Amino acid sequence: MIIGFRLNGQEVTARVDHPASLLDVLRDQLGAYGSKNACEQGECGSCSVLLDGELVCSCLVLAADAEGSEVTTVEGVAPEGELHPVQEAMNRVGAVQCGFCTPGFVVAAVDLFERNPHPTSREIKEALAGNICRCTGYGAIIRAFEELAGREVR
Amino acid sequence: MTTRTGRRSVQGGIGESTIRPDGVPKLRGEFMYAQDMHVEGMLWGATTRSPHPHARIVSIDVGPALAIGGVHAVLTHDDIPGPGLFGLEHPDQPVLAGDVVRYWGEPVAIVAAEDEDTARRAAEAVVVEYEELEPLVDAEEADARDEVFRRMKIRRGDQEARGSVVVEGYYEVGMQDQAPLGTEAGLAVPDGNGGVDLYATSQFVHVDQQQVVEALGLRPEQVRAHPVGIGGAFGAREDVNLHIHLCLLALYTGRPVKMVYHRGESFTGHVHRHPARMWYRHEADENGRLVRVEAKILVDGGAYASTTAAVLANACYFAVGPYKCDSVAVDGVGARTNNPPCGAMRGFGAVQVCFAYESQMDRLASALGMDPLELRRRNALATGDRLATTGQVIDTPLPVVEVIDSLAAMPLLVDEPGSGGDLPGGSGLTTEPRHVRRGVGYALSIKNLGFSEGFDDYAQARVRLSPEGAIVETAAIEVGQGLVNVLAQIARTTLGVSRAEVRHVDTSRIDSAGSTSASRQTQLSGGATHEAARRLRQRILEHYRADDLDDEGVWRGDTLVAAWDDLVRDGWEETVTFRHPPTEPPDENGQGKMHADFAVAGHRAVVDVDPELGLVRVLRVDTAQDVGKALNPESIRGQIEGGILQGVGLAVMEELVLDRGRIRNATFTDYLLPTILDAPDVEAILIEQEGSWGPFGAKGVGEPPTISSTPAVVAAIRDATGKELNRVPVRPQDIALEEEVAR
Amino acid sequence: MEVIHPRNLEEALAAVADGMTPLAGGTDLMVEVNYGQKRPERVVALRRLADIADFSPTRIGAGVRWRRIEKEGPRALAQAARTVGSPQIRNAGTIGGNVATASPAGDGLPFLAAVDASIELTSGSGSRLLRWDEYFVGVKQTARRSDELVTAIVLADDLPERQEFAKVGVRNAMVISTVCCVVTRREDGATTVALGSVAPTPMRARRAEEMISSERSPSEATLAEFARLVSEEVAPITDHRSTEEYRRHAAGVLARRLLERCLRREAA
Known part of the structure; x- marks a missing residue:
């Protein structure tokens, strides 16, 4: 299925054919490699993103469940060229x-x-x-x- | 003509806490780690692993895996073109198991497929028929059956010497994991001519390249290993794991292949810290001077050699610690079992024995009725003394007494139990201040720096001039410690320029820098950078008969005789291979000059313990550390704080739990790493003394923080509870229940 | 792969009845997916289903997340909520997920046992209420039928005045419980003691409860006997996280300490 959501303010779409996590889709399909995978079970926080404004582990979000949501990753916390x-x-x-x-x-x-x-x-x-x-x-x-x-x- | 207005001081040279150049890209998520590499048309690899710790492979059917759409290759032992063996010290480990698997999780087949999910499903679909064999999982039984990688014997001095005060003890150290946050990952790209470029997590690309070449029967020029971004290492990235698999798949499919281990696989995919059993006997005179130390040290090397021989040797050489003693007997065994292979981890053998000898020193102090620090001061090694085990005369600075005095002088900065909410049990609300007992403990350590026992230990670095400033080229791996800072700082100070940066180059473009391990790169690659920069500056000044070099160019008096751009155009560069003072293998009694340099550290831990529940809160770990010369104080502080927390982890929570060769807790849910709420406050004193052979007298600083922090924490728990605690990690039941002190 | 986002409970129930896998915060299911243990191809996503996120003193919707419970829940449940995973997990994980997964170590479950909560299960044909001890059947086993969703936790309107939670873990945060415990006590002395991680399901230490409920100001010896009874009544196992012996011991210590906290609050 094709899913769509807002990633750091931009509309994006991705194709998910298996129960991939949001983290997998961010990295492997959308080229947003900033969020890291280190444990796949929410025990390290390396994949932390804001999902509709809430801090969550993107490895525990089913990508398809981000449909229509607003996702902010490390790439989106500050304007281009600036630091938060x-x-x-x-x-x-x-x-x-x-x-x-x-x-x-x-x-x-x-x-x-x-x-x-x-x-x-x-x-x-x-x-x-x-x-x-x-x-x-x-x-x-x-x-x-x-x-x-x-x-x-x- | 340019006229000089007065020499500017070099910015960003040694002694400054410069801001690391890779900090901003890492903070933005833009830094490229091995996990993040991708090229058009790449395949994904995955690994089929043994579910048994010991079994005969009866048959392998790759058919069901190949039948999955998108699968390009499924390879087994029979598909390997070369000898198919690898190993850091001895090539004894099959790239893919042939007739027998010897540990749980051993690779049996590898697949390449269009995407990661397909590759993993294909790896699961490989059908392997096993005939299970009895696993050998007890190191003592392995010793009895002579299944060993190495035996060590150290005999020094009068073997009949006897003291009037004797303490004996048995100690155990559990299997710790390095658990770097970045798991094993890599990308192999075939070059179209039978060769391959490898970009994979590593601490030592030249030895990866060599092992790929040898295992696959390639020519050295066919394989280029590239340094790449890596999410920590701590020893776990010294051995080959997915490197040969990636190259094999890339060469077979003719496509780039990427592989990333998940956390569970990572726990089986790299070596661990050796679990150890240690039997000790210390004898002292009535004044507390060590008269004799006897030790038997048994480490479990697991199924394959890795670095067990060297880890065992280190454990034996540092079995007495930073203390004088003229009668020593140490016997060591590196057992071969069907447990997971063990190898390098921060502290490399010195960690295990430090827990034992420092526990012994506290027992001895107690038997003598003496202050534990006073006992250590009376026995402290110093420059000019002989190392108790090997007899080597120590000819570099060894500030053991200074470490002790610094620790003793540090104020005990702790509040009442529970102030600030820092009680044992944390957010679990188990413990109230009235349940808490506080303890304070001390420990010291000593470890070698650089490789030992006659190993030809060297590092090459190149310094060249570019429009952007001086460039240090190296294959030395930045694992996070700050090499990219310190090499640039050394180049700046030595050349006299303010612009310098480090660039990593692959194995075809520079000789080895050696491993980023053994606390060695500041001294070795730093030494090479220092010497290359020194020679380059000297050659340039001689060429122009000039007297100074800076960012603008070459100066004779106040006259600029060649501008920086002219120097760049002329292609000035200097390449240096730096070696540390030679070492030698041990004689039959373990005697000789096996080590190039040493570092000592001391730790004082303050803990709050809830004895009834056995819960521990480590409040403070203060330290004094011998650093030679502090080239980047903030980086050193980072090494100290991070190293201490790994030592705290070993003291109170980190252990891979085995059940007949199988790891029971290969996840971050159950292999517990300290969180920010488990981290103690740290005050650090850096002890600088001139005389080491490292650049500007610098010593390596990475490992010492990890070594004595563990026994210091345990000593503090003993102080709080009165328990013997002869094993780390200390578990709640070890404190809360009646002790069963083994053996 | 098919994922639906139901607009209301009816749509969600229809999807569940149709065999779709319910997904709430994902903090349990996605771990199994990531570790290759489950591969749901048809998922009904409940994260944004407001119909099951209601919150009142007597009813907590299954979709209510720990983040809210730690601020607004009854005292001992709020204390438990603060020990669930990490901030990230508490932002995603729900009490309904805890109940549906029914792990022996579920941090929120001893509270349900301590206050005799009921679980509301709803299917297309209606709702039913099961008391906690009818609902929890075994390790990750419950009485929920495959066409039902956990829709709410139903609490009595007179929860005990004193209630205290504590959890033993080897780390100061983000840790699976080795033992966790809730003790409640009413003005008349009626006491409940519930524990987690010491049996296949959350459990009550009934003999200890009975003994202590009749004591108005228990002596040191009575408190010790209370702890001993709790240790005796639990049925823990030895695994890679701890030992049976330690869990027995810690269960008694925790229960006694929590009782003492209730008694102190009573006195205060």
């Missing part, structure tokens, strides 16, 4: 190592800061508890967002 403040904050403090988890953290943090521009450290951690990073130990990620939240950063 969340991306700037991570870049400044060295919160990126291998970078495989990074798009998921960016999308989850964009969601957090839209709902709560001045989160506490606790709120930052709880909002990002579904995103696994294997490289950084999270220290720089926390520092990036504490700084962005305008709170004291050690």
Whole structure:
């Protein structure tokens, strides 16, 4: 079947012949490789997207269930050529190592800061508890967002 | 004529925390990982794997798989044109199993099809008839049956030496997984002339290329392995997995072939950290000085060799830790079983023994009634001393005492239990402050840097000048650690220019940089970059009889004698192969100069424990680490924080659970990685001392954070609970229930 | 591949009756799809079906997501909701999905057992209410017929004043429960104790309930006996996540701690 949805503001269509996930369709059909696949079961957050404004794991969304929805991926969080403040904050403090988890953290943090521009450290951690990073130990990620939240950063 | 207005200082040189050049593309989702590669007309590959840990293959019927529309190839052992074997140290592992499968998940057939879904269905459709065989899954039984990859014997000093205070212990380390977030992935593109270009997840492209060539009976010039974006490694990308499969499928079909492992497959598709059993006896005099250490170390190498021999050797060489002792006996066994193959993981053998020897040091301190740090200080190794096991005289800086003193001086920054909500049990609301007991624990570690035992360990790098500035060409893999920063920083400082960047080139265009492992690239590829840049600058200055080089060009006094564009046009470049000081294989007693350099680290962990439920919250892990010279402090901090969390993971949650050779928890639901709510706060002191042979005196920094963080956490849990805890990871039942201390 | 997005419950029920696979938040089904264990070719997508997303003190629509329950649900269910997966999972996963999957480790299920909730099952021929212990039959086994949808959780209008939830997992967040427990208590002392991950279905520790319900201010010895009874009544297994022995132990500890929390709130 052919499905259609809005991806980062653009109407897109894709053909799904088997129960593919939204993540598979984003990557393999639409060339949106920013969302990453690392666990296929919603346990790492690397494929995080906003589906109709809600932060979800795109690996657990049946692609056909995105029909008519608005999907925002890491490619769509900032205008072309610009960085979202969340991306700037991570870049400044060295919160990126291998970078495989990074798009998921960016999308989850964009969601957090839209709902709560001045989160506490606790709120930052709880909002990002579904995103696994294997490289950084999270220290720089926390520092990036504490700084962005305008709170004291050690 | 241009007149100079005064020399600018180099921007972005060593010692600065430069912002990594790949940060923005990674943050935008534009960075190209192996998983993201795609070319027109490519096929997808998939793998048929053994459901048994040990079985004879009676027959393979590829017919049902080939009958699926869109399937282009289904290949088995019989389709391999060459010897069909690979292995990092010994080529003992079949590319595809022939008559026997030796571990659960071993590849038996590979398919190529029009899309990923079809390829996976085809791989499932291959019909393999097995005759199950009894798997050998116990390492001690393998030892008894002499199924071993290597035996190690170390004897040093007076074997009759005896101390007045004796502690004995038995320790176990479970099987940890590297679990890099990017799974195995790659693309192989046939060149139309019988050769192939391989773009696959790797820590070491030259050894991949060599193994493809040898396994498939190709000529070296027919295979080019390209460095490609990789989502972490931690040792799991050192061995070949899908590389030869991809090349075989691409050459057979004449089409590009892409393959990506899913997480479950990844857990069977790469080697793991060796599980270990260790028996220890420490003897000390009444002042706490180590008189004798005896150890038996048994690691389970699984079904194929991988790097078991080297991991075992490392475990044995560092079996005493960063301590002096003149009477040592260590016996080591690397067992061959039908468990999943084990190989490299961050810390490489030093991790397992560190848990044991640091547990022993705490027991010894307790037996002596001595402060644990004081005991360590009394026995601390220093430059000029001999390593307790091998007798090697340590001739590079070894700040063990400085690490101890730094740790002791760090303030204990912790609040009351539960403040900020950080209680054991987390969001599960299991624990109230009144249930909590706090503990503090310390541990130290030592590990070699670079490859050892006489291995010809080198790295090549090329520095050339381009319109964009200096270019460092290398095949050294950036796994996330920040090599793309540090090599450029070294080039900037050494050349005297502010514009420099790293470009990765394939195996046909440069010689090996060696593996991105053993904490070696800053020293080895950094050393090659440093020397290439130094020579290039010197040659340019000599050529122009000039006295300075900067972004504008070459200067004689205040006169620009050649502009940067002129230098670029003249094609200045310098290629250097850098070797570390030579090492040698061990003698029959395990003695000799096996290591080029060492690094030490120390950790202090603070934990809150709910003893009744056995739940642990690691609040802080503070550290002091020997870094030689900090070339990029923020990158080092990133290595330290990330390495510590992997050590915390091993201490309290990370373990592959086996049931007769089968992995029971090959998913991220059940192989638990620490989340942001499990991460301790970290304060780090970097100890800089001159004298190492690395560029500007730098040492590798990647592995030490992972090694002693684990025993420090366990020591803290012991401090809180009084339990013996002789096994990691420490499980809730180990704390909450009566202990069964084995052996 | 055929996927329909029903505009109302009738369309959804017709699709289910026609053999289509119901898909709500996807957090269970898509895991099985991604791991090649299921390959549904005809799916009825319920994510946007408002008809089953109603929410009142006595009725929680099956399509209500954990994100909402953690803010608006009854106390112990809200506590449980906060431990379901990650923020991403709580944004997608529904209470109806938890009930339909009927995993022994379902975080929301002990609450249903503790308050004697009923499950509303609806088919083209109407609705029926099954009490939780009629509905949950075994490991991922329920009394739902293949033509029925779980449409709501129905709660009594007098939920216990005191209710507390806790869950043991090896990680501080995003973890499958090793044991989870809900204890409720009324003014008159009537106490319920429900547990998850310790039996094929959510269960009640009835002997422990009976013993403690008659105690107005239990002594230390009574509390210990209460914990012992809970440990005795559960029927856990040893698997790769934990051991039978630990689960028994932890069940007792959790039940006692939750009871103490109820008693403290009573006193306060």
